[in-house]
Amino acid sequence: MTDELRGLLREGAEAHLPDRARMLARVERGTAPRPRNGERVRVLSWPKIALATLATAGTLTVSALAVVTAVQAPEPPRNPTAAAPTAAAPSSADRPAPPTEGSRTENGPLWADGSVDPHSNTYWAQSNVTLKARKPLTSLVVELRIALTEGVRDTGSWRTRPAADFDLSARREGGFLVYRWTLKPGRTVPSGEHVFAGQYDHAPGGRDAKDDTYRIEAATAAAEGGAAVWGGFA
Incomplete structure (x- = not known):
């Protein structure tokens, strides 16, 4: 000092x-400090x-906080998709079961049969519902249900009766491709044999028609009530 x-x-x-x-x-x-030799000293x-x-x-404090924050930050999930919920694959339990009441191919003035057309091939099929009416029908509903197995897609339909006599719908309902022909009011189906057919694509290979079904409801001009028949294609 x-x-x-x-x-x-x-x-x-x-x-x-x-x-x-x-x-x-x-x-x-x-x-x-004293400047020497003209030197300027900044103090x-x-x-x-x-x-x-x-x-x-x-x-230094900010740097330390940044280090602490980086150390304490939670690690991201190692497998982000592991915890994500996945949609459950549809099971066979979701598909409607075939009718449990069996087949009834004849009732009153009606007789019917279901068959896969012999001209069906590896990629495409036609299912035929054959109806025999013993009396003229004043009302008629024919329903064909094709189970939605792999690749099933509507490609058309036809019937031996005039198209103008029927209202036609083809839609997917409850695991089935459903064709429905409804006789228009005032029209009549004469006695005899009539065919209603649905056409559809399917996955390559043979297709099992065991779950396909048909149902027919009809009535005549006589006051004898309605009649119904149904069955499968097995």
């Missing part, structure tokens, strides 16, 4: 009301030194 610095400190201690700022300024002047004041120190400490 130089004699000049000692003097400055002694003056500050003897003062009645010490002036801190004034004392710091004197100390700064006393400790500042940081104590407030600047303090600010620089705080800035350095703040930078």
Whole structure:
């Protein structure tokens, strides 16, 4: 410690009301290095030194927080798709079961039979419902249900009766491709044999028709009530 610095400190201690700022300024002047050979020396004041120190400490604090945050961040799931719910594949239990009431191919004035047309091939098939009416029919509904096995798709239909006599629909219902012919009011189906057929594509290879069914409901002009027949294609 130089004699000049000692003097400055002694003056500050003897003062009645010490002036801190004034004392710091004197100390700064006393400790500042002396320029040599015209060299200019840049001296940081104590407030600047303090600010620089705080800035350095703040930078270190932010860096430390960033490191802690990176360490504590939760890891992403290793297999994000493992927890995702997957849609259950449709099972055979979702498909409607064939009728449990068996087959009834003859009732009143009606007789019917179901068969797969012999001209069906590896990619396409035609299912025929043959109806024999012993009396003229004043109302008639013929329904053909083709189970939606792989690749089944409607490609058309036909009947031996005039198309203008029937309303036709072909749609998917409850696991089946359903063809439905409904006799229009005021029209009549004469006695005799009539054929109603549905045509459809299917997956390559032989197709099992065991779940396919048909049903016919009809009535005559006589007050004897309606009649119904049904069956399969096995």
